[in-house]
Amino acid sequence: MARRLPTGGSRIDRSRPVTITVDGETVEAYAGDTLASALLAADRLLVSRGIYSGRPRGVIGVGVEESNAYVQVLDDGHVDRGGDQGGGGGEPMVAATTLEVADGLAVERIAGRGWLSTDVDHRRYDTLTTHCEVAVVGGGLAGLRAAVAAQAPGVRVLLLDDGPVLGGAAADLPAGSPAGLELEALLGELTCEVLVRTTVTGSHGHGRLVAVERGRRLHHVQAARIVLATGAQERPMVFEDDDRPGIMLACAAADYVSRYGVLPGERAVVWTAHDAGIHAALELAAAGTELAAVLDVRGSMAPELAGALDALGVPVHLGAEVTGTDGSDDETGRLVRVHTSAGSWDADLLAVSGGSNPAVQLFSHPGGRTRWSDEVAGFVPDTPAPGQAGRESVVGAAAGETATIPGWREQLTPPAAWFRSSVGDPERVFVDPHRDATLHDLRRAHAAGLSSVEHVKRFTTVGTGADQGRGFGVLTVGILAQELGRPVGEVGTTTYRPPYLPLSFGLLAGRNRGVLSDPVRVSQVHDRVAHAPMENVGQWKRPWFFPTADETGPGAMDAAVAREVAAVRTGVGMMDASTLGKILLQGADVGVLLDRVYTNLFSTLKVGKVRYGVMCGPDGMVIDDGTTARLSETAWLMSTTTGNAASVYDALEEWHQTEWPELDVTITSVTDQWSVVAVAGPSSRFVISALAPDLDVSAEAFAFMEWREAVVAGIPARVMRVSFSGELAFEVNVPSWWGAALWDAVAEAGEPWGITPYGTETMHVLRAEKGFPIVGQDTDGTVTPHDLGMSWAVSRKKPDFIGKRSLARDDAQRPDRRHLVGLVPVDGRTRIVEGAQLVAHGADLTAFPVAMAGHVTSAYPVGHDGQPFALALLDGGRDRLGEVLDAVDDLVPLAVRVTGPVSYDPEGARRDG
Amino acid sequence: MLRIPCPHCGERDETEFHYGGEAGVDYPADPSALADDAWAAYLFLRANPRGWFRERWFHGSGCRLWFALERHTVTDEIRSA
Ligand SMILES: [Zn+2]
Numbered sequence: 002m003a004r005r006l007p008t009g010g011s012r013i014d015r016s017r018p019v020t021i022t023v024d025g026e027t028v029e030a031y032a033g034d035t036l037a038s039a040l041l042a043a044d045r046l047l048v049s050r051g052i053y054s055g056r057p058r059g060v061i062g063v064g065v066e067e068s069n070a071y072v073q074v075l076d077d078g079h080v081d082r083g084g085d086q087g088g089g090g091g092e093p094m095v096a097a098t099t100l101e102v103a104d105g106l107a108v109e110r111i112a113g114r115g116w117l118s119t120d121v122d123h124r125r126y127d128t129l130t131t132h133c134e135v136a137v138v139g140g141g142l143a144g145l146r147a148a149v150a151a152q153a154p155g156v157r158v159l160l161l162d163d164g165p166v167l168g169g170a171a172a173d174l175p176a177g178s179p180a181g182l183e184l185e186a187l188l189g190e191l192t193c194e195v196l197v198r199t200t201v202t203g204s205h206g207h208g209r210l211v212a213v214e215r216g217r218r219l220h221h222v223q224a225a226r227i228v229l230a231t232g233a234q235e236r237p238m239v240f241e242d243d244d245r246p247g248i249m250l251a252c253a254a255a256d257y258v259s260r261y262g263v264l265p266g267e268r269a270v271v272w273t274a275h276d277a278g279i280h281a282a283l284e285l286a287a288a289g290t291e292l293a294a295v296l297d298v299r300g301s302m303a304p305e306l307a308g309a310l311d312a313l314g315v316p317v318h319l320g321a322e323v324t325g326t327d328g329s330d331d332e333t334g335r336l337v338r339v340h341t342s343a344g345s346w347d348a349d350l351l352a353v354s355g356g357s358n359p360a361v362q363l364f365s366h367p368g369g370r371t372r373w374s375d376e377v378a379g380f381v382p383d384t385p386a387p388g389q390a391g392r393e394s395v396v397g398a399a400a401g402e403t404a405t406i407p408g409w410r411e412q413l414t415p416p417a418a419w420f421r422s423s424v425g426d427p428e429r430v431f432v433d434p435h436r437d438a439t440l441h442d443l444r445r446a447h448a449a450g451l452s453s454v455e456h457v458k459r460f461t462t463v464g465t466g467a468d469q470g471r472g473f474g475v476l477t478v479g480i481l482a483q484e485l486g487r488p489v490g491e492v493g494t495t496t497y498r499p500p501y502l503p504l505s506f507g508l509l510a511g512r513n514r515g516v517l518s519d520p521v522r523v524s525q526v527h528d529r530v531a532h533a534p535m536e537n538v539g540q541w542k543r544p545w546f547f548p549t550a551d552e553t554g555p556g557a558m559d560a561a562v563a564r565e566v567a568a569v570r571t572g573v574g575m576m577d578a579s580t581l582g583k584i585l586l587q588g589a590d591v592g593v594l595l596d597r598v599y600t601n602l603f604s605t606l607k608v609g610k611v612r613y614g615v616m617c618g619p620d621g622m623v624i625d626d627g628t629t630a631r632l633s634e635t636a637w638l639m640s641t642t643t644g645n646a647a648s649v650y651d652a653l654e655e656w657h658q659t660e661w662p663e664l665d666v667t668i669t670s671v672t673d674q675w676s677v678v679a680v681a682g683p684s685s686r687f688v689i690s691a692l693a694p695d696l697d698v699s700a701e702a703f704a705f706m707e708w709r710e711a712v713v714a715g716i717p718a719r720v721m722r723v724s725f726s727g728e729l730a731f732e733v734n735v736p737s738w739w740g741a742a743l744w745d746a747v748a749e750a751g752e753p754w755g756i757t758p759y760g761t762e763t764m765h766v767l768r769a770e771k772g773f774p775i776v777g778q779d780t781d782g783t784v785t786p787h788d789l790g791m792s793w794a795v796s797r798k799k800p801d802f803i804g805k806r807s808l809a810r811d812d813a814q815r816p817d818r819r820h821l822v823g824l825v826p827v828d829g830r831t832r833i834v835e836g837a838q839l840v841a842h843g844a845d846l847t848a849f850p851v852a853m854a855g856h857v858t859s860a861y862p863v864g865h866d867g868q869p870f871a872l873a874l875l876d877g878g879r880d881r882l883g884e885v886l887d888a889v890d891d892l893v894p895l896a897v898r899v900t901g902p903v904s905y906d907p908e909g910a911r912r913d914g
Numbered sequence: 915m916l917r918i919p920c921p922h923c924g925e926r927d928e929t930e931f932h933y934g935g936e937a938g939v940d941y942p943a944d945p946s947a948l949a950d951d952a953w954a955a956y957l958f959l960r961a962n963p964r965g966w967f968r969e970r971w972f973h974g975s976g977c978r979l980w981f982a983l984e985r986h987t988v989t990d991e992i993r994s995a
Contacts, residue, residue, distance in 0.1 A: 206990050209915035223917070223927075368989060387989035619941075619957055651932070651974065658980040659934075659970070660941045806945035806953050 002349060003265045005042040006288060010262030011173045012165060013038075021078070022107040033165065036097040036108060037063070037070055038261035046246035047333040048072065048097055052113025053437040057334035059246025061434075061472065063098055063253035063260070065163070065200075065502060066234040068435040068472035069244070070097035073115045078105030091118030092505065094467040101165070101198075113437065113466075128219045128511035133157040133194075136210055136224035138201045138363060141169025142180065143397025143405050144230030145187040151228070158193035159222060161212055163200040167191075169232060170406055173259040179407040196220070201231075203499025206367040206388050211499070219508050226392050229382075231360035233398035236379070236476055238274060238298075238355035241325040241425030244434045247336030248326065251352035252410070255281035258288040265290075266350020270339040272296040272323045275378065275416030278354030279306045280409075285352065286313055293339075293346035296321040303413035318343035322422045326351060356416050358475045359399045365497040369393075373490025377401040378416040380475060380494055418489060420479035432480055433473045435466035440480065447484050454478055458495050467503060470495065524579035525676045525740030534558075536761050539644040541580045544760040558762065563863050566766050568757035569726055570865055573682035575747050576759050578732060579740060581627070582646020584639040584653065585671045590664035591637045595629065598656060600786055600795045600802055606631045611706045611723055615786045615794045616649065621807030623780050623789065625649050628723050630708045638671075638719075642776050646672050656803070676740025678747050681730035681767075683914050684754040689713070689720065689731045691750045696720065698731075700913040714746030726767035727906050729914030766861045769872055772902030774821055779858040779872055785813055789821045790879065790902060819855055820878035823900035824871040827885060833860040833871040833897060834890035842885045846892055857888055865905050872902060916985075919994055922977040934970030936960040937982035964988060 010033070017032035021039060030039035037060045040048060046059040048070040058069040074092040093115025100106075135151040137144045140162030148160045166172050167188065171180040199214040201222075210222040235250045237243075251271055257263040268291045271282040279295065279302070286292050292315040300320050310317050318341070327338040339348050356378045361371050368386030373379075381401035385393050397405040403412040421430060427441035438461045446460040454477075457463065463477045464470030470477070475494065482489040510518070522540045523531075533544035546561040568574045586594065592604030599614035606612050611630040618624050625648075627640040641649040653668050680688050690698050696711040703709055708721040716739045724730040735743050748756060765775070774780060774789050785808055786795050796802065807813060824833055839855040840846075855875035864870045871888075875881060882901060887894035901907070916928035942948055942956055961967070967987050973979050984993050 205915045207915055207917040207992075209917070221915075387986070388991045651972070654978060655934075655972065655980060801945055806942075806948065807957070809946065810950055810953075 002044045002267060003041045003046065003263065004044060006258065006262045006264050008262065009258065009288075010260060012260045013262060019102045019104050019106075021102050021104075024108075024110055030102045032102070034102045034261055036072065036100040036102060036106070037067070038257055038263050039102050040070075040097065041257060041265055042261070042263045046335050047110070048246070049110055050112040051244070051434065051437045055112060056244055056437075057246055057328075057332065058244055058434060059335070060097060060249065061237070061253070062235065062250050063256045064234070065096065065099060066250070066253075066468070066472040067096045067098040068433065068466070068468045071095065071111065071113075071115070071435070071467055072097055072100070073109040073111045074100070075107040075109055076105060078103035078107070091120060093117060094503070096468070113435070122507045124217065124507060126217055126219065126508045126511050128221070130221045130223070131159060132223045133159040134224070135159070135226045135228065136161065136222050137228040137230060138210070139169070139230035139232055139397070139399070140164070140167035140195070140197070141230060141232055141397060141405070142171050142183060142187070143232075143399075143402070144169075144228065145184070145191065147228040147230055147396055148193050149187055149190045151226075152191075152193055159224070160191070160193055160195045161199045161201055161210075161220075161222075162195075162197050165198055167195065167197065170409060173256065174406075174409060178409075180409055183407065200502050201363060202501045202504060204363040204366040204389075205499065206386065208392055210363075213502070213504060213508060216505070216508065219504075219511060224392075227389070227394075229363050229393065229395045229399050230397045231363055231399040233357040233359045233379070234471060235277075236355040236358050237473065238272065238323075238353050238419055238421060239430050239432055239440070239476065239480070240323045240422035241429045242328070243323075243326070243353075244431045245326055245328045245334055245336045247349050248351045248353065251278040251281040251354035254350065254352045255284040258284060264288055266348070266352075267291060268293055268346075268348045269350035269352050270294050270296070270323070270341070270346050270348045271352045271354075272298075272321075272341070273354045274298045274419040275354060275356045276303065276306060276412050276414055277357065277410040278352070279310070280411075281352060281354060282315075283309055283313075285350075286315070290350065293348050294318060294341070294343065296323065296341055296343060298322060298419040299414065299417050301414060305413060323351065323353070324422055324424050355419055355476065357398070359401050361395075361399065362471075362497040362501050364393070364395055364399070365494075366499050366501075371494060373488070374401050375418065376415060377403065378418040380490075418479060420476050420483065432477050433461075433463040433466065433470070435468050435472075436462045436464075438463045443477070443480060443484060447481075452485055454481060454492055454495050457481055464495060469501075522580070524577055525737045526577040526579055526678070526744045529741055529744045530577055530758065533758075533760055538580065538761065539646075541643055543580055543643070544577065544758070546760040546762045547758045559862050562762045562766060562861075565757055565759035565763035566863075566865065568755065569682045569728055569759060569763065569767060571683065572757070573680060573684035573688055573751055573754050574757045574759040574763070575744075575751060576679045576681070576764060577740075577744065578677040578679040579675065579737070580643045581672075581677065582641030582643060582649060583670070583672045583675055584641065584646070584650055585669045586637045586639060586653075587635055587667045587669070588665040589635055590666050591635065594653070594657060594661065594664055594666050595637065595639075596799060597661070597802055598653065599629075600804065602796050602799060603629065608633055609707055609709070611708055611721055613706075613794065615791055616652075617786065617802075617804030617808075619803055619807065621785050621804040621810070621813055622782050623776055623784050623786055624652070625776050626774075628706075628721075630719075630721060644777060646670070674737055675734045676737045676743060677732055677734050678740075678743050679725070679730060679732045680747060680751070680756075681724065681726045681728050683729055683911070684751075684756075685729050685731055686914050687754055688747065688751040688756060689733075692733075692746060693718075693720065705912050714743060714750070716743055716746075718743075724912055725764065725773060727771040727909070728767075728911050730912075765859065766864065769859050769861060769870070770864050770903075770905035772821070772823065772872070772904070774872070774902075775859070779821060779874070784819070784821075784874065787813070788818050788874070816880065817877040819874040819876055821858075821902050822873055822875045822878035822881070823902045823904050824857065824873050824888065824897040825900055825904075826869055827896040827898055829868050831895055832862045832869045833857055833888050833895060835860045835871075837888040837890040837895070839873060839875055839886045839897075840889055840894070842887050842896060844887060844894075846889060846894065851889075854886060870900075870904055871897070875899065916990060916992065918971055918992065919983065920971075920973045920976060920979060921981050921994075922979050923973060926973070926976060930973060930975040932972040932974045934972055934980065937968040937970045962987075
C-alpha cells in the first residue's frame with residue numbers, strides 16, 4: 002500500500018495539518034501537499050475513471066504531465082482576503098498533481114470529464130503588465146543561474162516558476178549535497194523579482210509571455226530577452242493494462258518520497274529506458290520500497306548502478322520489457338501483479354520511465370522548430386522562431402542538457418528511444434489514458450491512411466485532453482513512427498499552441514466583468530433622466546421612455562410612447578440628445594473634405610446654415626448620416642449617429658491622413674464637450690422664446706436648417722433648427738457641464754405648455770413616420786442612398802465623392818434593388834414584427850425555399866393614426882406601393898400593405914410650426 | 915502579441931492599433947474614368963503574400979497616426995517601411 006513516511010518531504014509542513022474532502026469523505030493532509038500526494042498518503046489510489054472505458058485510474062505523475070488524475074473541484078477552500086469574495090470556486094478538470102491542498106478544499110472524482118459550475122464565480126481575478134529586460138521561465142538550477150547572471154544595475158530580471166519554491170529538483174536534495182550547496186549560493190545572490198506558483202502559459206512572440214499566478218492573476222510580461230529554463234517531463238512506456246492505479250512514472254514515484262514524504266508502494270517492479278529510472282528505483286528502495294525486479298530495455302547497465310542494485314539484492318533484467326499486469330478484484334482495480342518478458346511478480350507499484358521530454362512548448366509557441374535527438378531520446382529545441390532570434394535562449398534540461406544538476410540522476414549510459422511493449426492486446430494498451438485512446442486506435446488511424454501526426458491526433462483524439470499531450474504526446478509520436486516504419490524525428494510533434502495549461506474565462510476577463518465588462522457612457526443630463534428605463538446605444542445609456550405613475554406593467558412602454566408622441570405632435574417634448582456624435586472640423590479646406598466624404602455638396606454652405614448629409618463607403622453603401630453646421634469660414638460642426646461617432650471620426654481621419662494630407666483640416670471629437678437638449682413640437686418656439694428672450698425665433702428670422710448663437714437660460718449656447726421628428730424643433734447645444742442646468746431650465750420654461758420628456762423609442766416612432774432611416778437599423782451595409790429614396794441628397798454635379806463610382810455601376814441602378822418602404826397591417830391593428838421576412842401574399846411557407854422579397858427593419862405598434870406601422874427593405878419596393886405581402890415571423894404570416902416610407906406630413910408643412 | 919513601432923509613440927502593443935490592410939493602394943485620381951473591373955480591383959483586391967508584406971496600421975488608441983510598416987506574414991517579424 003501507499004503510505005506517509007514518518008519523516009521527509011521537502012514541500013510539506015507536518016506542523017500544519019490540513020483537512021480536505023474527497024467525494025464527501027474527509028482526508029487528512031499537510032500544508033504543502035498536492036491533492037495527489039494527499040490521496041497517495043491515504044492509500045486512495047482510485048482517482049478517476051476512463052472517459053469511455055470506465056476503467057479505474059490512479060495518479061501517474063507528479064506535475065503538469067499528469068494524464069489520469071483529473072478531478073472536479075467543488076470548493077477551492079480559498080478564504081476571503083482583501084476584496085476577494087471567495088466562495089464556490091468550482092472548476093472542472095483540475096490535475097490532482099498540481100492542486101495544492103487547503104482547508105476547505107472539496108473535490109469530486111470524475112470519469113474523464115468534469116462539469117461547468119452554474120454558480121456565479123465570486124473570485125476576484127487581476128491582470129498585471131510587467132516590462133523587463135530579461136524574463137527567466139523556470140526556477141530550477143538552470144533558471145537560477147541564468148537569472149543571477151543577468152542581474153545588473155538597470156536590468157530588470159523577472160524569474161517565474163510554477164512550483165511553490167525555487168530550486169526545482171535541487172530543492173528536494175539534501176542541503177549538503179553539491180546541488181543543495183549551489184542552490185543555497187544562488188538563492189543568496191538572487192536579487193531579482195520572483196514569481197512562484199506562476200505558470201507561463203504562452204509565449205506569444207515579440208517578447209510577450211502570459212503567465213498565471215495561483216490561478217488568480219494573469220501577468221502579461223513584455224521582455225526584451227527570454228530565457229527558457231522549463232526543464233523536462235518524464236515520459237512513460239506503454240503495455241497491456243498499463244493504466245491501473247499503482248502504475249506510475251518512476252521518477253514521479255521517487256519525487257513523492259522526496260517532496261511529500263509519501264511512499265507510493267511497498268513492493269515495486271521498475272521498468273526503465275534510461276538511467277534516471279534506475280536512480281529512481283534506488284531512491285524508492287532507500288525509502289523502504291522492496292524492489293521485486295528492475296527491468297531495463299537496454300542491453301547494458303552502468304557498473305555503478307548495477308552494483309548499487311546488486312548490493313540491495315535486486316534482480317536486474319536487461320533487454321526486458323513489461324508485458325501486462327493484473328489488478329485487484331475490488332472497485333479500485335489496483336495493481337497486484339506484473340508480467341514481464343523475464344517473469345512475473347506480485348507488486349503494488351509498477352514504476353515506469355521511458356525517458357524525458359524537454360519542455361519545448363514555450364519554445365515552440367511562437368514558431369520555434371524542434372528536432373529529435375538520439376542522445377536525449379527526445380525532441381530538443383533546434384531553430385528558434387525568426388521573430389525570437391537573438392531575444393530567446395533555452396537552457397538546462399529544456400535544451401536537452403543532461404547534467405544540469407550535479408550528482409543527481411546522472412545519465413551514465415545513453416537512453417533508449419523505447420515507447421511500447423512489443424506484445425499485448427492493442428485494445429488494452431493505452432497510449433493516452435486521458436482520452437482512453439489505445440494502440441488499436443492508432444493502428445486504425447494508420448489503416449485509414451493517416452500518416453501525419455496532426456491527422457492521427459484528430460482521428461484518435463490523442464493529446465486533445467486537458468493535459469494536451471504533455472504526458473503521452475511524444476510517446477504517441479514514437480509509437481506512430483514505429484507503425485509507419487519512419488524515424489521519430491521525421492514524424493515530428495504536433496503543433497504546440499498556447500495556452501500550455503488551461504486558463505479560466507474568469508481569469509481572462511479579470512476585472513472586466515459585470516458592470517465593468519464594458520465602459521458605460523452617460524450624458525451630463527443623466528442624473529435628471531436616470532429614473533427612466535434605459536436603452537443601450539453603443540456604450541451610451543439613453544432614456545428609453547418616461548412612464549408616468551399610471552403607466553405600469555407590460556403595456557407601460559406602449560402607453561408612454563403613445564403619450565410622448567402625441568405631446569411632440571401636438572404640443573412640445575424635450576429629449577436629451579447629447580449622445581449624438583459631434584466632430585469639429587477646422588481649417589481652410591474643410592469644405593473640400595466634406596464635398597468628398599458626403600454624397601451632396603457642402604462647400605457652398607453659408608456660415609449660420611446647417612445641411613443634412615449622407616456618407617457612403619467607397620462601395621457606395623451608406624455608412625452614416627447627420628447634419629453639419631458651418632460655424633465660421635473655417636470651422637464646421639458635424640453630427641453623427643450616436644453609435645457611429647467613433648467609426649465616422651476614424652473614417653475622416655483615415656481619408657485625411659492617408660489620401661488627402663495636403664488638405665488644411667484638423668479633426669476633433671467633441672461629443673463629450675457639448676450637452677444637447679432637443680425641444681420639439683409646435684409649441685417649442687414658445688419655450689425657446691421664453692428661455693432666450695434676445696433670440697428672434699420667428700420662422701422668418703430663424704429658418705429651418707439654420708443655427709444661431711444665443712444665451713439660453715443664461716447659458717451661452719448654439720441653437721440649431723434641425724428636426725428629426727418633422728415638427729418644429731430646436732436643438733440647444735451648451736458646454737457639457739451645463740447639461741443638467743439646461744435640462745432643468747427647459748423643463749421649467751416648458752411647464753406652461755405641458756412639455757413632456759421623451760425617450761429614444763418615441764424619437765424612433767417620430768422619425769419612422771417621417772421615413773428617416775436609422776443607419777445600422779434600416780440599413781445593413783448593402784443599401785445605397787438611392788435605395789433609401791435619398792437621390793436628392795446625391796450630387797450629380799460633383800466630379801467625385803466617396804462612393805460615386807460604385808453608385809454608377811449597373812447593379813447600383815437596378816430597378817429591383819431593395820428600397821426603403823413603409824408597411825401597414827392590412828387589418829389595421831396587428832403589430833408587425835421587426836426582422837420579419839417579406840414574402841408573396843399567401844406563399845406556401847412549407848415549400849422551401851420560400852422566395853424572400855425583403856425584410857422589416859423597424860416596426861412600431863402605434864403611429865399618429867393609432868395604427869401599427871413599419872419600415873422595410875423590399876425588392877423594387879418603390880414600384881410596389883399598395884401591394885399586399887406577407888410579413889412572416891416564426892412561420893406566422895401577417896398580411897401587410899406596402900406604402901411610401903413617409904406616413905406623416907409628407908409635404909413637410911409642420912417643420913415651421 | 916505584436917509589438918508595433920509607431921513612428922510617433924514608439925513600440926506599443928498591437929491592441930492599441932487597428933489594422934489597415936495592404937499599404938500603397940491609392941484612391942484613384944479619377945474613379946469615373948475606371949472601368950468596373952479596375953474599380954472593383956481597387957475596392958476588393960488585395961495582395962496576400964507569404965512573406966514580407968507592406969501594410970497599414972492606425973494607432974487609434976494612441977496618437978491616431980496612420981502609418982505603414984513591413985511585416986512577415988509567416989514569422990510576424992516587423993520592420994519599418
Ligand atoms: Zn502613436
